[in-house]
Amino acid sequence: MVNKIAYQEIISELKSKSTTLVAVSKIKPASDIRELYDLGQRDFGENYVQELVQKQSELPADIQWHFIGHLQRNKVKYIAPFVHLIHGIDSIKLLEEVNKEGKKNNRVIDCLLQVHIAQEETKFGFDETDLSHFSDYFEIEKANLSHVRVRGLMGMASFSEDTELVRAEFGQLKQIFEIMKGSAFLGQSTFDTLSMGMSGDYQLAIDEGANMVRIGSLLFGRRA
Template sequence: MAVNIEAYNSIIEELKSKSVQLVAVSKTKPMEDIKALYNAGQRDFGENYVQEITEKQPALPADIHWHFIGHLQSNKVKYIAPFVYLIHGVDSLKLLQEINKQASKNNRVIDCLLQVYIAQEESKFGLDENELQEIIANLSSLTSVRVTGLMGMASFSDDLSKVRNEFHNLKSIFDKLKSQELPANCQPSILSMGMSGDYQVAVEEGSTMVRIGSLLFGARK
């Protein structure tokens, strides 16, 4: 299926009225599809695989904001450090330290979201509240990263009340974090939660950024 511009326009209108940012998830999608959405006005694109994002980035317009939304391995950080706009899934202090090191080598400060584990599924990655606080306690020494918020993935479930509850929990962790005294490089303004199947529930529960792929690009093969 080609890009669904009609769906894009309607989602953008819906999100704009609530001040929610859209990241178009373009993983596995061809560059023509990204260009079509770019031409419709989209600038934020999310990719899951390092090899794919590093191939697409130089071939597409320079003003695209590339979001890395997959599970990032420490040894791959160096490949995206020169250009990545926001890393969504930081789930360990070790990974954040590596991002800091590679950002410094590129004379950049890289914005990151800390991924909190909210789903009742073993397959999901993320921090618990104690690990989150440990990272916050170590942040002031990491001068080439900035934590701009939290990210979480709800259970893959048709039970929307369960999903809502998980988003609600993440919002309360986010609010608690914002009420703390924080280091200068922790400026939590982004709460990234919600995907194609559950973004409306996420927005109702306080999400400020949603990651949508299949509604825009069609289902993945």
């Protein structure tokens, strides 16, 4: 069951701050997605490739599907024909695989680089040293990466009730985003997306500069 009141409140809040809502619909049935779709929502996020492919085949074609989970290279081919934005590019090899599949499908696939900002070791992503190496690589190889477009960064803060810690981690990611946005090779106008913040911390993320948030449980309820 979708919380329609919460959806309308969140949409109103985000609209005033020019922030995009990605409704995280993983493990939820297509009927729940359809409810939000009928209210005007078009951006939906999924964590699992098989589930995303199934839902994409069942639901309206104008939905913009975001892949927000950890993506394995051997599964890129299944979502490459239609995915709107891949949030979790956490290695150069994965980016190259997305580029390869984009070429096969004659389309440019938009991506975000996932940055590790949390204290937990379980989170995936580039650290600041990795990003420096990525920048050097991208400057050399960008002509060969014509079927991917790096649109910005994504990160997840620590799962913590310490709001100052969470705020600091989001602030760190915003700093990195601004540095990369201003660099000579990534400084194109299409490097414009900072995806951070979920149901429990999205307001902190917006305060620190997020322009895309990923919200699930506030809309769809807790998952089993």
